[in-house]
Amino acid sequence: MAEGPAVVHMPRSLVALFPGAPRRLEARGITVAEVIDDLDRQIPGLRNRLLDVGPALRTHLNVFVAGVRADLDTPVPPRAEVHIIPAVSGG
Amino acid sequence: MAARTALLIGTPKGAFILDGDASRRDWQLRGPLCEGWAIHDISVDPESGAILAGGASPWYGPAVWRSDDAGATWTHSSEGLTYGDDGPKLTTIWNVTAAHGAIYAGVEPAGLFRSVDGGATWEHVAGLTNHPTRSEWQPGNGGLILHSIVPHRTDPARLWVGISAVGAFETRDGGLTWETRNRGVRAGFAPDPYPEFGQCVHKLVMAADGGEHLYQQNHCGVYRSSDGGEQWEEVTSGLPSEFGFPMAAHPRDPITVWTIPLNGADQGRFMPDGSAAVWRTHDGGESWIRSGDGLPQHDAYIGVLREAMAVDGLDPVGVYFGTSTGQLYGSADEGRSWALIADNLPPIWSVETMALG
Numbered sequence: 428m429a430e431g432p433a434v435v436h437m438p439r440s441l442v443a444l445f446p447g448a449p450r451r452l453e454a455r456g457i458t459v460a461e462v463i464d465d466l467d468r469q470i471p472g473l474r475n476r477l478l479d480v481g482p483a484l485r486t487h488l489n490v491f492v493a494g495v496r497a498d499l500d501t502p503v504p505p506r507a508e509v510h511i512i513p514a515v516s517g518g
Numbered sequence: 519m520a521a522r523t524a525l526l527i528g529t530p531k532g533a534f535i536l537d538g539d540a541s542r543r544d545w546q547l548r549g550p551l552c553e554g555w556a557i558h559d560i561s562v563d564p565e566s567g568a569i570l571a572g573g574a575s576p577w578y579g580p581a582v583w584r585s586d587d588a589g590a591t592w593t594h595s596s597e598g599l600t601y602g603d604d605g606p607k608l609t610t611i612w613n614v615t616a617a618h619g620a621i622y623a624g625v626e627p628a629g630l631f632r633s634v635d636g637g638a639t640w641e642h643v644a645g646l647t648n649h650p651t652r653s654e655w656q657p658g659n660g661g662l663i664l665h666s667i668v669p670h671r672t673d674p675a676r677l678w679v680g681i682s683a684v685g686a687f688e689t690r691d692g693g694l695t696w697e698t699r700n701r702g703v704r705a706g707f708a709p710d711p712y713p714e715f716g717q718c719v720h721k722l723v724m725a726a727d728g729g730e731h732l733y734q735q736n737h738c739g740v741y742r743s744s745d746g747g748e749q750w751e752e753v754t755s756g757l758p759s760e761f762g763f764p765m766a767a768h769p770r771d772p773i774t775v776w777t778i779p780l781n782g783a784d785q786g787r788f789m790p791d792g793s794a795a796v797w798r799t800h801d802g803g804e805s806w807i808r809s810g811d812g813l814p815q816h817d818a819y820i821g822v823l824r825e826a827m828a829v830d831g832l833d834p835v836g837v838y839f840g841t842s843t844g845q846l847y848g849s850a851d852e853g854r855s856w857a858l859i860a861d862n863l864p865p866i867w868s869v870e871t872m873a874l875g
Contacts, residue, residue: 440577443553444594475596476578480603487577513577 431506433462433492438513445470454509459490460499462509477511487514521873523830524588525838525859526569527846528557528868533571535589536860537874542836542850545859552583552592556610559825559868563616569872570637572611572623580610582623584637588874598640599623599631601647609661613825617669624664628655628681632693643693646679651698651715658682658718658737665824666721671728678732678747683718686734686747699747706738706760721765721824725772733775733803735765735824740777742803753803758790764827768835768852773802776829776837776853778822788819796827796839798853812856813847820845825868840866 432453442448448470456462460482467474479485482499490497491510503509525536525545532550539545557573569589574580581596600608606627613624623631623640630643646664655662659682666680675692678699685700703717718737725731730746739754740762754760759779768774776798781790789795794813797806814820821842830836837853840846844863849856 440553440575444578446591472595472597475581476575479579480600480605480607482603485577485579 432465433503433505433507433509435462435466435509435511437511440513441473441476441511444476445473448473456503458499459492459497459501459503459509462503463499488512489514521832523832523836524872524874525828525846525848526560526562526571526589526868526870526872527840527863527866528560528571528573528825529844529864529866530556531864533557533560533583533589534863536846542830542832542848543857547860548589551585551589552594555581555583557583557867558611559613561614561616561870562872563621565616565619566636568616568636570614570616570621572614574610580608580625582611582614582621582633582637582640588872595638596640597638598633598642599625601629601642612663612665613667615667615669618674620674622667622669622677624667624679626661626663627657628662628664628684630664630667630679630693645689645694646687646696649687649696651684654715655681655684656716666719666723668722668724668732671724676746678722678724680719680722680734682720683716683737685715685717686719686722688747699743700750701748702743702750702752703734703736703741704738704752720763723765723767723775725767725775726770727772731772733765733767735762735777737761737783740765740803751803753799756806757797758808761787762822763824764822764839766827766829766837769829769831770833770835771800774798774800774852775803776827778827778839780821786819787821789821792816792818794818794820796837796849796853796856809849809853809855811854812849812858823867825870826866828869828871830871831873836871838869838871840869842866 432455454465523538527534532554533552534549536545555575560571569585571583581594583594621633631640668678670676687696705717721735732743739760741750762779795810827839837849846860848859
């Protein structure tokens with residue numbers, strides 16, 4: 428387990444699905460997948476919004492770890508800044 | 519105090535609710551709800567009174583939404599709404615129907631899911647997907663979708679579904695096994711016009727007597743059945759077109775139904791001659807009556823989709839439909855005359871009624 432949790436920044440459209448959820452919260456894990464697991468423990472149902480079958484990140488979602496685009500296997504260093512950002516899509 | 523009605527509306531840009539007064543003339547709009555998700559279907563659990571909405575977000579995937587306070591607050595879940603990590607991606611929900619303590623969700627690609635905990639968790643009704651015809655199912659223009667779910671009124675083990683472009687199925691054992699229910703239904707686009715399956719059912723409804731009487735609007739005509747769909751009889755004669763999407767059944771009279779013919783599958787799919795009308799039968803489809811009173815009678819190139827017509831339970835019955843161009847029309851006299859209730863909404867995908875206390 429990494430020392431110090433990651434700091435996860437979530438988009439408005441995601442936290443709006445979970446009344447009371449914060450835009451910024453701490454989560455533990457050594458990969459993006461583990462961080463998402465910890466987020467799901469704190470906010471039940473969050474994993475289903477982020478992951479599709481595979482599992483894989485949903486097509487129109489991006490996760491950045493310390494500013495670099497990541498996938499589920501990407502390592503998350505201690506106290507890393509993790510941003511979840513919806514792709515610019517829709518109509 | 520006279521009963522009031524609310525209209526629940528699903529659109530690609532969220533759900534909306536129109537709260538009506540006792541006269542069904544004045545309506546107040548609320549929304550967009552469900553965070554702007556694309557809502558294919560919105561319905562009411564008759565036992566709990568909860569509003570259920572099925573659809574998907576382009577970013578966050580499919581889910582079923584639930585409100586227990588008439589749409590003021592919502593929760594959602596898709597826990598179990600999956601064919602598994604090795605299965606096809608479940609893209610959206612096309613129908614949500616509650617009955618006998620369960621909630622059913624019809625999804626794309628075509629399949630049926632069931633929740634027995636109010637929508638918190640879902641389980642695949644694998645018996646339908648395991649039907650021996652599954653490998654030959656072909657999608658319709660809207661995709662391979664399970665769009666109609668019709669529970670038996672009193673027998674929780676019996677359920678009908680409609681899949682495009684596959685046809686109707688019935689289970690009599692709670693979903694373990696299914697049989698096709700397409701005999702007598704035409705597939706005019708197929709080499710064999712009366713196959714066992716492959717018909718393009720557009721909307722399946724149950725008559726008011728709640729047992730064996732069904733109706734369907736199909737890609738190729740309008741049909742009725744008096745034996746739970748084992749045999750269908752075409753009743754298209756008298757309508758201006760065999761093509762249309764929505765159908766609604768009278769809540770008390772089993773031989774009154776409404777449909778909205780569109781000009782044709784390959785001709786634009788709008789009201790014939792640009793003249794808007796709803797057609798109804800009071801004799802089980804033997805004859806049809808046109809009503810355009812209050813609807814635009816020229817230059818109205820509007821369409822109505824499969825879930826976008828509904829009836830209330832009042833007397834006289836209120837009938838409502840939403841258009842693909844964002845108008846909501848209503849009739850407080852069983853479809854004889856019409857008035858515009860709302861305009862400038864997103865394209866309307868579904869309409870349902872909810873009785874207010």
